[in-house]
Amino acid sequence: xxxxxxxxxxxxxxxxxxxxxxxxxxxxxxxxxxxxxxxxxxxxxxxxxxxxxxxxxxxxxxxxxxxxxxxxxxxxxxxxxxxxxxxxxxxxxxxxxxxxxxxxxxxxxxxxxxxxxxxxxxxxxxxxxxxxxxxxxxxxxxxxxxxxxxxxxxxxxxxxxxxxxxxxxxxxxxxxxxxxxxxxxxxxxxxxxxxxxxxxxxxxxxxxxxxxxxxxxxxxxxxxxxxxxxxxxxxxxxxxxxxxxxxxxxxxxxxxxxxxxxxxxxxxxxxxxxxxxxxxxxxxxxxxxxxxxxxxxxxxxxxxxxxxxxxxxxxxxxxxxxxxxxxxxxxxxxxxxxxxxxxxxxxxxxxxxxxxxxxxxxxxxxxxxxxxxxxxxxx
Numbered sequence: 001x002x003x004x005x006x007x008x009x010x011x012x013x014x015x016x017x018x019x020x021x022x023x024x025x026x027x028x029x030x031x032x033x034x035x036x037x038x039x040x041x042x043x044x045x046x047x048x049x050x051x052x053x054x055x056x057x058x059x060x061x062x063x064x065x066x067x068x069x070x071x072x073x074x075x076x077x078x079x080x081x082x083x084x085x086x087x088x089x090x091x092x093x094x095x096x097x098x099x100x101x102x103x104x105x106x107x108x109x110x111x112x113x114x115x116x117x118x119x120x121x122x123x124x125x126x127x128x129x130x131x132x133x134x135x136x137x138x139x140x141x142x143x144x145x146x147x148x149x150x151x152x153x154x155x156x157x158x159x160x161x162x163x164x165x166x167x168x169x170x171x172x173x174x175x176x177x178x179x180x181x182x183x184x185x186x187x188x189x190x191x192x193x194x195x196x197x198x199x200x201x202x203x204x205x206x207x208x209x210x211x212x213x214x215x216x217x218x219x220x221x222x223x224x225x226x227x228x229x230x231x232x233x234x235x236x237x238x239x240x241x242x243x244x245x246x247x248x249x250x251x252x253x254x255x256x257x258x259x260x261x262x263x264x265x266x267x268x269x270x271x272x273x274x275x276x277x278x279x280x281x282x283x284x285x286x287x288x289x290x291x292x293x294x295x296x297x298x299x300x301x302x303x304x305x306x307x308x309x310x311x312x313x314x315x316x317x318x319x320x321x322x323x324x325x326x327x328x329x330x331x332x333x334x335x336x337x338x339x340x341x342x343x344x345x346x347x348x349x350x351x352x353x354x355x356x357x358x359x360x361x362x363x364x365x366x367x368x369x370x371x372x373x374x375x376x377x378x379x
Contacts, residue, residue: 011319067211068214070210084218098130174194183202267362284296300348319349
């Protein structure tokens, strides 16, 4: 038996060696505070931050001034959703989102509901896709924001963001997307949206840093008051090493996106084919919809397979649900929205590949899972 195979890249990724190399000097040599504008130490730190901002902006096709560095996607989501809701409450107090959104988005919306806002949670079909007609019919004169995830973290299902954004923004409504899982795996641009968020540790950058893009016309109050950093939107000393890493990770991920996607799609398809050949009745959630090239959400056959995940985790690192919700009682809200039963959810696993994944890895992982299912069936 070899070392455990890591197939949980949608939960987090290792820091790319090239990213780490860029970060290291800003821990020890260039340790200045970017806000210290009276000496070379501060100038060097500020220059590094602005260089990283330009890397992110170039990758997204937007202006650097519209990029704010955050602690991660959850902070960006909170800043955008709560900020837009409060800044534009005079226009209306209705928000539209999707039942399968990340917990941070759903949590923000629940908080706003308690504060008197109305939220529509759009359903999805069995493939995890929203219905454009249902979205359009949900919009009213009171709607100020629509938030739709670019790629689902559990199933990898891709929503048609450009089409949705065009329809929503034509009505004068702000459109936001959580692109955390999409960056570096599929082409992403912020040109079509009013707000976009993502997180560094999903694209081979460091944890604790993220990006919030806001179009010029979007004005939101500061979520964190402090020394006026990030154009007053986010007070507090900037995480210079993390920001430098975020910029480099962004540039690398987007420059290699097409090649990495093609390779991972081939590996994922091989993985699914091997499982299908040996396990009749196996299903893949969202398989008929556009999906991230690295993600497979598997329902294993047979009621006894409720114990499959625990029996295979010693050799294969996979996730029974999104990592952010692990440990929370109850089935995945994403699978529930897609019509998966509670029993099926207990037999479901998310397998997500990364740039270091090899064909040997996926064949060995598939073999472990097949053996575990057969052992349970024979018990």
